[in-house]
Amino acid sequence: MPNIRHTPVAPTRAQQMAPGDTIDAHRHDDHQIVYAGRGVLAVTTGAGTWVAPATRAIWVPAGTVHAHRAHGSLELHLMGIAADENPLGLDAPTVLMVGPLLRELFLAHTRAPDDDTPEGARLRAVLLDQLRVSPQRPVTLPAPSDPRLVAVCALLEADPADRRGLAELGLLVGASERTLTRLFRADLGMTFPQWRTQLRLYRALQLLAEDTPVTAVAHRCGWSSTSAFIDVFRRAFGHTPGAHGRLR
The missing domain is CATH 1.10.10.60 (Homeodomain-like)
Structure with a gap:
């Protein structure tokens, strides 16, 4: 992929994307979880495309070059995780199931990413616990x-x-x-x-x-x-x- 941006820290945030909007190819030194609270998200790497509706999230390992594309009006939720913290033990992009509890945890955490209160820390810890037991359900189109x-x-x-x-x-x-x-x-x-x-x-x-x-x-x-x-x-x-x- 040409013009690859290097953003060392994977951001944790929520943002809106219009239908057809893209985020160009880039990589992080951190892991990242990408979730579409509304709409459908496609994440493309050199190995193929991973697709996630609102019942799925995508794990993107540290260093993976990836690009995003919105299908429909997209509510994008991004969660960065330090490279030395891998709660899933995954080293390749993976689609994970997102149940009602995990969904609400994603929404709450990414909408208040700078919450460093004890309550915020507990919320993040529960989120990671839920991720550890989240089944993998690939919707992948290999290239x-x-x-x-x-x-x-x-x-x-x-x-x-x-x-x-x-x-x-x-x-x-x-x-x-x-x-x-x-x-x-x-x-x-x-x-x-x-x-x-x-x-x-x-x-x-x-x-x-x-x-x-x-x-x-x-x-x-x-x-x-x-x-x-x-x-x-x-x-x-x-x-x-x-x-x-x-x-x-």
Whole structure:
């Protein structure tokens, strides 16, 4: 990523971002947790893109070059954690579940980041305790490196509803179905159907953040029916697409 800013201290704060707003590529000497209290947040690194609605937060390890993008009107909450304090023991970007209690702790802590009272210290300690037991639920879109895979992924990113299989896509990029199947596992760590589902969920979150009707989201993201989309979405996020807006 060009023009990488180095901000040694990862800030703890809350801020508003308009739809489509970005924070350019940068890195911190601290760890950082990024949470969208409203809207959908995408965090992109050299390894791929992590997506977080209001039921998820993203752990960004110290030194990781990352950029942010807002989908929908975004209420961004940032929490910096010293590099020698790693309550999760994680060394790679990770998506974490955020339940009602953890959500309120994030909101309270980031809206009053300079609270150095005993009450503020206890709030932060409880927040870290909750993080330690937060399950990891990835909504990750890994970035390909092989040129043939880059070409295939670009076709699907341009149209997530594209129903062509690897055999048909392979004809366009000069690779066999068998080769592409192997590349998806080796380069991206998942199968082609798994990656395409993640892409469709990623795009669905963007569209829902823009208040697109659920039926239209299902169609534009390539699900065979609205009910099929609702089922996959519920299994991924723990709630239906229709309830998604009420969680923001």
